[in-house]
Each structure stands twice: as structure tokens, then as C-alpha cells.
Amino acid sequence: MGTLYEDMVDYGGEVFGREHLETLRECVQCGKCTGGCPSGRNTALRTRKLMQMALVDLREEIFNAPELWFCSTCFTCYERCPKGVKTTDIIRTLRNLAAKEGHMSVPHRMIGVYVIKTSHAVPIGPAQMELREAVGLESQPPTAQHPQNKEQLEQVQMLFRATNYDAMIDFDWDTMNLRGMDKGGKK
Ligand code: SF4
Numbered sequence: 077m078g079t080l081y082e083d084m085v086d087y088g089g090e091v092f093g094r095e096h097l098e099t100l101r102e103c104v105q106c107g108k109c110t111g112g113c114p115s116g117r118n119t120a121l122r123t124r125k126l127m128q129m130a131l132v133d134l135r136e137e138i139f140n141a142p143e144l145w146f147c148s149t150c151f152t153c154y155e156r157c158p159k160g161v162k163t164t165d166i167i168r169t170l171r172n173l174a175a176k177e178g179h180m181s182v183p184h185r186m187i188g189v190y191v192i193k194t195s196h197a198v199p200i201g202p203a204q205m206e207l208r209e210a211v212g213l214e215s216q217p218p219t220a221q222h223p224q225n226k227e228q229l230e231q232v233q234m235l236f237r238a239t240n241y242d243a244m245i246d247f248d249w250d251t252m253n254l255r256g257m258d259k260g261g262k263k
């Protein structure tokens with residue numbers, strides 16, 4: 077393991093390009109990212125602070141910070157940054173590294189549960205089915221959530237097993253939920 081910056085450039089570089097991750101070093105702490113962050117208006121997320129924490133190698137503090145998961149990846153900060161810091165790619169890389177070390181937030185892990193169970197990050201529920209029927213559509217579109225496409229859903233589930241994503245989110249195939257979750261979805 078190198079410094080957090082080195083790990084970010086190595087790991088995130090594979091996905092976003094090393095030059096994107098290296099822009100972290102250009103941050104001048106002007107705060108323009110934080111000033112425009114829609115999530116930060118309502119949460120503890122402070123983009124400028126996150127960039128600084130990454131630069132000074134506060135790995136554990138970042139990985140354990142709930143606000144790391146409050147970014148909605150809207151790219152506002154990315155576009156506002158006067159120094160061209162690829163903030164959103166940096167945040168996504170920090171999340172990937174945190175997740176690899178077992179720090180993924182429960183709501184993000186639940187998205188994995190929904191995809192395993194329905195193939196949708198936001199499954200089509202009874203209310204949407206009713207609305208669809210009200211305008212003359214079939215209650216469900218022909219995605220892998222549709223009961224007639226069970227085979228496709230199984231292929232989605234195979235991908236989760238093959239990539240070990242099920243283990244990363246601690247998914248229990250017996251209960252089809254996160255391990256240790258009760259029926260109401262609470263730990
Ligand atoms: S806007 Fe860019 S330079 Fe300014 S604090 Fe944010 S990341 Fe750093």
C-alpha cells in the first residue's frame with residue numbers, strides 16, 4: 077500500500093485515467109466546489125475539505141466519513157473548479173478504495189441488493205406498475221425484472237458472483253438481503 081494519493085492514481089487511473097487523478101495536486105483550496113455543491117447544502121459533505129484530506133493522506137478518516145457517500149455525482153464541482161481538478165472522479169475513486177476495504181455505506185450496498193433482486197438500482201414497484209397500467213402500458217417493461225425474463229436476471233446475478241460484488245456488499249443469498257438485516261431492512 078502506498079500513500080492515499082498513490083493508491084488513488086494507481087486504482088482510479090485504471091478507470092478514469094491517471095491524469096484525472098493527478099489533478100488533485102492542483103487544488104488550491106479555493107472552495108468553489110463546496111460553494112456550488114447541491115448535496116453540501118443539506119449534508120455534511122464539503123468537497124474542498126475532502127480534497128484536502130486526500131492530499132494530506134487522511135485515509136482512515138475519509139474511509140470512515142459518512143459524507144463520502146453523500147455526493148450525488150452531479151459534476152457541478154467538476155465544472156466549477158478553476159484549476160481543473162477532476163473532483164467527481166476523485167470522489168468516486170475514494171469510494172472505490174473505501175469499498176474495497178469494507179467501508180461501503182449501507183444505502184449504497186442496498187443498491188446492489190436491488191440490482192441482484194430485480195436488475196434495477198431503482199426497482200419498479202406497485203405504484204409505478206399501477207401508473208403504467210393507467211396509461212395503457214403493461215405493468216412492467218421487458219427488463220430483467222419482468223417475471224418472463226428470469227433467465228436474464230440470473231445472468232445479472234451471475235455477474236455479481238463472478239466479480240465477487242456479492243461478497244463486497246456482504247450479500248446473503250439465503251435471505252436475498254444484506255447479512256444481518258432484518259425483514260424491515262434494518263441492521
Ligand atoms: S474548486 Fe478546485 S481548486 Fe477550488 S477547492 Fe475545489 S477542487 Fe480545489
Ligand code: SF4
Nearest residue numbers: 113147148150151153
Ligand atoms: S459531484 Fe458530488 S461533491 Fe461535486 S457538486 Fe455534485 S454532489 Fe457535490
